[in-house]
Amino acid sequence: MILYDFLPSGNGYKVRLLLSQLGVPFKRVEINILKGESRTTGFLSKNPNGRIPILETNNGQILWESNAILFYLGAGTKFFPNDSFEQAQVMQWLFFEQYSHEPYIATSRYWISILGKADEHRQAIQEKRAPGYAALSVMEKHLTKCSFFVGDCYTIADIGLFAYTHVANQGGFELTKFPAIQAWLERVKAQPGHISILQA
Amino acid sequence: MILYDFLPSGNGYKVRLLLSQLGVPFKRVEINILKGESRTTGFLSKNPNGRIPILETNNGQILWESNAILFYLGAGTKFFPNDSFEQAQVMQWLFFEQYSHEPYIATSRYWISILGKADEHRQAIQEKRAPGYAALSVMEKHLTKCSFFVGDCYTIADIGLFAYTHVANQGGFELTKFPAIQAWLERVKAQPGHISILQA
CATH class of the missing domain: 3.40.30.10 (Glutaredoxin)
Structure with a gap:
């Protein structure tokens, strides 16, 4: 591939x-x-x-x-549930990631840390603060009850949400007020075969 | 349900x-x-x-x-393919819809036709023009070659993309330059059991 x-x-x-x-x-x-x-x-x-x-x-x-x-x-691996409702819940969190999380948290990181143009995008970054924190709050609420996003197992829903959440600080988002997210990040990092974002 | x-x-x-x-x-x-x-x-x-x-x-x-x-x-009905690669292509178009289409075309329609506040959101609506038309161009290019989005069959990918495309004009998007999209809209409307958006 x-x-x-x-x-x-x-x-x-x-x-x-x-x-x-x-x-x-x-x-x-x-x-x-x-x-x-x-x-x-x-x-x-x-x-x-x-x-x-x-x-x-x-x-x-x-x-x-x-x-x-x-x-x-x-699909068909241990990273995707067998149960059809749980499969749909995985997709729910992945759509949440692309619609309610990535456009705020990833985009802020892109302007600040990838392009290095925080000043140029200051107002847009400011407008992304509230919806970005709202997405983190939805995650925090869920993770106070569950170890992972679906079925208490590590799935592609966790992979999808981990990608930009673990570098949210590079977009100016503080995770200090989200202890359940922080604990979940550590659980994801502890999974066998984990690699870091800049590891090709 | x-x-x-x-x-x-x-x-x-x-x-x-x-x-x-x-x-x-x-x-x-x-x-x-x-x-x-x-x-x-x-x-x-x-x-x-x-x-x-x-x-x-x-x-x-x-x-x-x-x-x-x-x-x-x-899943498991005629509206979702059996082939695993085609299933992934359906998801590809649904993620495209939520990330590259809905935030521009649906949001413009919301401000203009649902809230009736086009003046108040004039600048934001203007900023959504180019990416909204870019999404329509991606669809047009695909539909010049295919009758439907995946496997030449009507699937949930078509349902997902039809929802806001057929009312794109309510967000100020003209479909006159997209003949393949217009023909596809008619094919979708001709499917058995089709209902209109305001039909409860």
């Missing part, structure tokens, strides 16, 4: 982490999104939406959207 | 439409989000993220996130 990826990306990291934990060998192709490499004709022929990650399977099939790739790779 | 819903919502409509096409009986509970009814203690005890739709199953299990509900109801 080939993973078109950008090392600092949490969305890319999700897939790298799952592949590592599955023990699936893959070739990583670095796409420097800061240099326009996700907007070339060649790249857009793979993903017309111009975003990493993209997974290219051994058959040459192309799949994009990080959480859809998690679903594809995770 | 109980569907907590808001009639003008495209996210609620997705679920209503699938339930109708599946012939599954359900009770609809209207939550007027404009009157704060999705922020009450009772509602937040069902969805801490404070959004409709919510599905409550016959067992009293609670599921939120419209596209996760589509997955739950659609």
Whole structure:
């Protein structure tokens, strides 16, 4: 398999982490999104939406959207439940991640720590504070009752939410008021085969 | 089953439409989000993220996130493929819908046609034009080659993308330059059991 990826990306990291934990060998192709490499004709022929990650399977099939790739790779493994309602709960948290979490927490990190342009985006960063903390509060509330997001087992829902939550401080979000999230981050890091975000 | 819903919502409509096409009986509970009814203690005890739709199953299990509900109801029916790669492609388009389409096209419609506050949100609406049209261009490109989004069959990917695309004009998006999208909208409307967005 080939993973078109950008090392600092949490969305890319999700897939790298799952592949590592599955023990699936893959070739990583670095796409420097800061240099326009996700907007070339060649790249857009793979993903017309111009975003990493993209997974290219051994058959040459192309799949994009990080959480859809998690679903594809995770289905039928211990990282995805067997029960159909629990499967839907995994998807619920992954959609929550993309709609209510990533646009605030990941985007702030992108401006502040990837682009290094906090000043230029000061107002937009400020507007993302409240909805970002609201997403963290939803997670905190859930994690005070549960060890992991679904079925008290580590699943792709945890992988999806871990990616940008564990580097939320790089987007200016403080996790000190979220003890249940902090404890969950440690549980995720303790899973066999865990790799860090900048570990290719 | 109980569907907590808001009639003008495209996210609620997705679920209503699938339930109708599946012939599954359900009770609809209207939550007027404009009157704060999705922020009450009772509602937040069902969805801490404070959004409709919510599905409550016959067992009293609670599921939120419209596209996760589509997955739950659609899995194992003719509206979801059997092939695992095609299943992942369905999820790809549903994540695309929530990340790259809904935040621009649905949000513009909300400000303009649901709240009736186009003037107040003029600048934000303007900022959503380019990414909204970019999402429509991605869809157009795909639909020039395919009748439906995945496997040339009508699936929950089509239901998910139809919901806000067919009312994109209510958010100020013109579909005249997207003939493939227009033809696809007609194919979706022609599916057995189709209902319109304001049909409870």
